Amino acid sequence: MQDLISVFLGVWFLHPNARNPALPESLRRVLPGVHSVRDAGDKLEVRSAGISFDSFGALEANAYDVPMGPQKLFFEFPRTPAKTQVSVSAPLGVIGAFVSGKPIYNPISTVSYNGQGIWHRDAVRANGASGNLLTILLAGRGKYPPIIGYALDGFPIYGPHAPGATRSSYRLRSIEERTVLPDGTKLAPGQYGPPVSASEPLGSFVEDYEYREGAGDLDAHNGRFAATPEFPNGTYAYYLSTDGQGGVSYPYLIGPSYYGTPLATPAKQLRFAVKGIDGKNQRFPETVHEKPLHLILVSDDLNGFMHVHPELGASDEFGINVDFASGGRWHAFAQATPAGGVNQVEHRVLEIDKPVPRMESTSTIAVKMDVPALVTGRDLRIRFTLSDAKSGSPLNDLEPYLGAWGHFILISEDKQIFIHAHPEEAAGVVHDHSVPLGPSPDTIEIVTGFNKPGRYRLWAQFKRGGTEQVVPFWLDVAAGGPVTEQGVPAGATLVTVTDRGYSPAEIIATAGEVMRLAFRREGNTNCGGKVVFPDLGISRDLPAGEAVLVELPAMKAGTYRFTCGMGMYKGAVVARENVTQR
Helix, strand or coil: CHHHHHHHCCCCCCCHHHHCCCCCHHHHCCCCCEEEEEECCCEEEEEECCCCCCCCHHHHCCCCCCCCCCCCEEEEEECCCCEEEEEEECCCCEEEEECCCCEEECCEEEEEHHHCCCCEEEHHHHHCCCCHHHHHHHHCCCCCCCEEEEECCCCEEECCCCCCCCECCEEECCCCCCCECCCCCECCHHHCCCCCCCCCCCCCEHHHEEECCCCCCCCCCCEEEECCCCCCCCEEEEECCECCCCCECCCCCCCCEEEECCCCCCCCCEEECCECCCCCECCCCECECCECEEEEEEECCCCCEEEECCEECHHHCEEECCCCCCCEEEEEEEEEECCCCCCEEEEEEEEECCCCCCCCCCCCEEEEEECCCCECCCCEEEEEEEEECCCCCECCCEECECCECCEEEEEECCCCCEEEECCCCCCCCCCCCCCCCCCCCCEEEEEECCCCCEEEEEEEEEEECCEEEEEEEEEEEECCCCCCCCCCCCCCEEEEEECCEEECCEEEEECCCCEEEEEEECCCCHHHCEEEECCCCEEEECCCCCEEEEEECCCCCEEEEEEECCCCCEEEEEEECCCCCC
């Protein structure tokens, strides 16, 4: 690995003044190029300001960090890289470093279709611009390409046109509809991507590609073993992959996973895995209310409460460190929606060893709760009136919290029932931070229901002054009368609504014909109190047990999604030409 040191300190990319000890430190730390390479025994440490006089153009696409100009960047590489024994996914964010000292970012963008975190834009393709170094690399032929960077697993990355060729083995899939992921996962209707079209051609999303062994020169990691000028005895190396027509090709530098093993990062205190239909850890469950995984932690006496969000880490697990308010028994409710699945909640009991309680913060919001008679089997509208805790004046500076004006967690005293409610939104509103929610309200209403009598703890969550605030309440729910289910109107297709969502979730219709649907809630499903067709401007309340007729107008061929009023349950009507069977 002496070559890694010499390459990072090579004069091709490094501005010579960066090593001039006569320059003031304030100037040296912002000069272009790599500032230092330190041999730290089992690893190499590289520092730079993240700027360069030269550019790799689109390959420097950054969809993760806000550009900040000169920075103090720090990279670590294994001193002796080795092939990994288990698959290691390339992280979202920095996956390596160019020899210019600039970071190499994962081409999987943070921007996804409808903000759902399933169909991800190709950040390199979206960036588009070509830099001077990329132009030189693509034009260069006849000699072995230079090392242009290193992956975080320590293996080198070479430019294109190496002997043996550098064609990518990733190819565009032969699809017209984006309803299935490359690994074969059949998506739920509400998770479909846009149809392939002139405005959304194949290649718009990284999920449009699939690996085909032998289709190109490079493996699934976007590399191969070869003898190179720097490694005459051979090394595994990644390459800037090409399409055979003089252009760069996905996955560009490093594949979705590493060939080697990056330096280990400290394990998180709590770790979670969202499993796909194949039983493997799923990297991209659906983003719901701006996060792929919501974790609710409550103490056994229901006085301690936290709503946190584990982050994607190694082995496609989600992890987080938590500062628990006190020791003893805590309950963890992990909520996620797998790609191809429905919203799920898993409950686990934790024993926390922490003898000294942590002081809880005080909310600056005073909340008055108005509730009807709380009984099971009915839709219950609960109103919250918000005011300033000191002055008592109506609140006018509430901020959106996770895509809504508030989140409301309800847990039964025996911890067997978990409810996550939100204010109902207008038809077509997507829970995403980029969608304005309008002026700050001083009253908020939710509609919820209970299938079991007993005592419940409710936590109302808001955001004000950049701070998340929680106000708790106790609720006592009495037994109500049974829910009587009604029959289905003649000629209507029945859609049942349960705590698993809609069934069926995908409905095939004939384009150009009117369709009649009957939605019926089984039991008193919390999120199913309303159905919304945002593309058609249709919204209907769904009282528990009633069969509510929804007549859809004659539709053009296409996909028309529908959701519950909170955006948690999702389905789709697919209108097709010449449908003979339903």
